[in-house]
Amino acid sequence: MNMERQRFAFFVLFALIIASVLTGFGSFNSTSKLVSEDMNRALALTLEEQQSNVISQDTIRTFNRHLQIAELRGKATLVVETRGKKFQAYAHCSEATVFSLSDQRPATILWILTAFWAIFMWYRRRHTIDNVPMLALSPTDNSYGGLSYSEADGCFYAADGNPVQFTPMQSQLMEMFFHSPSYSLTKTEICDALWPKKPDANNTLYTLIRRLKHVIEQHSNLRIESDRSKAYRLKIK
Numbered sequence: 001m002n003m004e005r006q007r008f009a010f011f012v013l014f015a016l017i018i019a020s021v022l023t024g025f026g027s028f029n030s031t032s033k034l035v036s037e038d039m040n041r042a043l044a045l046t047l048e049e050q051q052s053n054v055i056s057q058d059t060i061r062t063f064n065r066h067l068q069i070a071e072l073r074g075k076a077t078l079v080v081e082t083r084g085k086k087f088q089a090y091a092h093c094s095e096a097t098v099f100s101l102s103d104q105r106p107a108t109i110l111w112i113l114t115a116f117w118a119i120f121m122w123y124r125r126r127h128t129i130d131n132v133p134m135l136a137l138s139p140t141d142n143s144y145g146g147l148s149y150s151e152a153d154g155c156f157y158a159a160d161g162n163p164v165q166f167t168p169m170q171s172q173l174m175e176m177f178f179h180s181p182s183y184s185l186t187k188t189e190i191c192d193a194l195w196p197k198k199p200d201a202n203n204t205l206y207t208l209i210r211r212l213k214h215v216i217e218q219h220s221n222l223r224i225e226s227d228r229s230k231a232y233r234l235k236i237k
Helices: 003-050 057-066 095-101 105-130 168-179 187-194 202-219
Strands: 077-083 086-092 142-144 147-150 155-157 184-186 222-227 231-236
Touching: 003 057, 003 086, 003 095, 003 105, 057 077, 142 168, 147 168, 168 184, 168 187, 168 202, 184 187, 187 202, 187 231, 202 222
Parallel strands: none
Antiparallel strands: 077 086, 142 147, 147 155, 184 231, 222 231
């Protein structure tokens, strides 16, 4: 897969994960509200019938009888809180009970699709890498550290066969590295070639090297090493 397709595939995977989480949470949240409303209504009717602050087995049976959600009967509990002369009763059930009552089928389907899409991405990526044809290098072409330079089109290619996007200045410096037998260049050689009319190009060179490091380390097994700030060298990690 090229970079655009990879980005699209990861975007779809991320969207599926978010959709799965939101769908599952949405179902749980709506069910929690329904359960809370049903328990509060049943508790209010129970206390109205009993007209007593004593919670007994009859109270629990009456409470369960008033529950409209049958699955809550026997699972919802009554909690009594007394502070001084104040009496408060609450209805409660576990989050596991709410989750079991919520409709998680849409979320489950989305999670299955997410898993299939992740497997498809893994298979497609592995199949693509395994079947990338080797670059047809001419005797004048150069390959080093998983990065290949084609003299024919003046382009650099990663190990997967995709071209590496360098800026014109980065590409020119990389060509200089690849044309050097030791893959090393002095600061003077670089500055004289890239900025011949600039009296002091040290800061410009430092910025160029810093940005180039990120690109080559992302697309190859190479890194740029500094030799006491007098020279730079491409080296295999």
